[in-house]
Amino acid sequence: MVGFSDKGAVVYADDSVLSASQALSERLAWPLVALSELPAELLQGCFLCYRDGCLKLLDKQTLKKGGLIVEIDPRPGEQHSYPAPKKDLLAQAIGKKTKTVLDATTGWAQDSLALFRMGYEVQCIERSPVMAELIQDGFSRLAQKEWVLNRQLQPPRLLVGNAIELLAGLSEAPECIYLDPMFPPKRKQTAATRKSMAILRDILGDDLDRADLFAAAWQAAAKRVVVKSPDYAEPLGGKPSESYQGKLLRYDVYLK
Ligand SMILES: C[S@@+](CC[C@H](N)C(=O)[O-])C[C@H]1O[C@@H](n2cnc3c(N)ncnc32)[C@H](O)[C@@H]1O
Incomplete structure (x- = not known):
């Protein structure tokens, strides 16, 4: 062994x-x-x-039963039709007319998958090899779903590596680049913090190079960069063109 x-x-x-x-x-x-x-x-x-x-x-608690996976089914409250209506804050920030989105911080792929279900053409980047394996497994399961097969949809393509480098080498500029890096928590993490995100933080830590990531995204996007942040965080790219405020988070939109 x-x-x-x-x-x-x-x-x-x-x-x-x-x-x-x-x-x-x-x-x-x-x-x-x-x-x-x-x-x-x-x-x-x-x-x-x-x-x-x-x-x-x-982890040790879930060794025999349970565990975390990339969930590919619609989130609670989300409509099951395809394409799902573009009505939440995320869709407003991405832009209803936008066609191509690159999610440069895919993580558990919940935002990428919500965008995919809304009919956006989604590409993904993730630098953690462990998360990339989990995402690829989720996308393989997605490819087998009846609604995906029937419509001959292709699950998002996943690039594995640091987006700061990969964004510079894209052959075609996506209209929108979406960023959701890990910020240090302000509040003590409560039971309400989703376990999947708490574990991600434990494994990967905060994304300290997020300012460089924003700069790379700004260079590479054709039309806009959208940043998801906790409500207490300073906007990552300076004053945004628009902001969409949720309960504990915010989408800052930077239009080119
Ligand atoms: C907060 S999570 C994203 C959660 C995701 N939006 C979701 O819906 O599940 C941040 C993820 O971005 C990844 N990440 C951060 N900076 C990155 C970079 N420069 N290149 C590639 N991946 C990055 C981290 O490894 C982590 O998996």
Whole structure:
């Protein structure tokens, strides 16, 4: 067995997922461990595991049951028709007439997927290789959905790497570049903080290079850059052209 890295491990429960787990462990350079043989000293870390037909991010509480996945179904309250109506603050900030959007900070892909369901042409960038695996798994499941197959839709394309570098090499400028980097929390994180976001912060930390990311997005976008921020944060790119204020967050829009 390979030595354990301090980052995490790929665990598998049975042989039906062994070869996919092996390939994943090689891609991430994470050790591969059978669930039944997981040593106690590893329990503080995080794990990736193929279970129930999807790739899950686990910790010690969710090792046997549960876990986090890229959710591909509409959010509560969202209409199930395609394209879903462009009526929320996100759509207003992106622009109802905008066609192409690049999400440079994909994370759990919830914003990307909401935009995809609204009919935008979405491209994604994510620099964390672990998140990229989870996103790619979500997009593969999306490709198998009946409503996607019936309409011959292609799930968003995912580029893996630092957007600050990748944005400079795009062959075509997207009309809108969307940014939702991690800001340091102001309030103590409460139970209301979504677990998926709290875990993301634990694994990845804050995105300290977000000012450089904004500069790269401003260069690369054809028409606008949209930044999602917590309500207490200073606007990332100086005074925005427009702002859409939600309950605890804000979308700042910078028009070119
Ligand atoms: C707050 S999360 C985004 C959440 C996302 N909007 C959603 O709906 O799930 C920020 C993500 O952006 C990624 N990220 C931050 N800066 C990046 C950069 N320069 N290049 C690529 N990915 C970046 C982080 O790794 C993290 O996964």
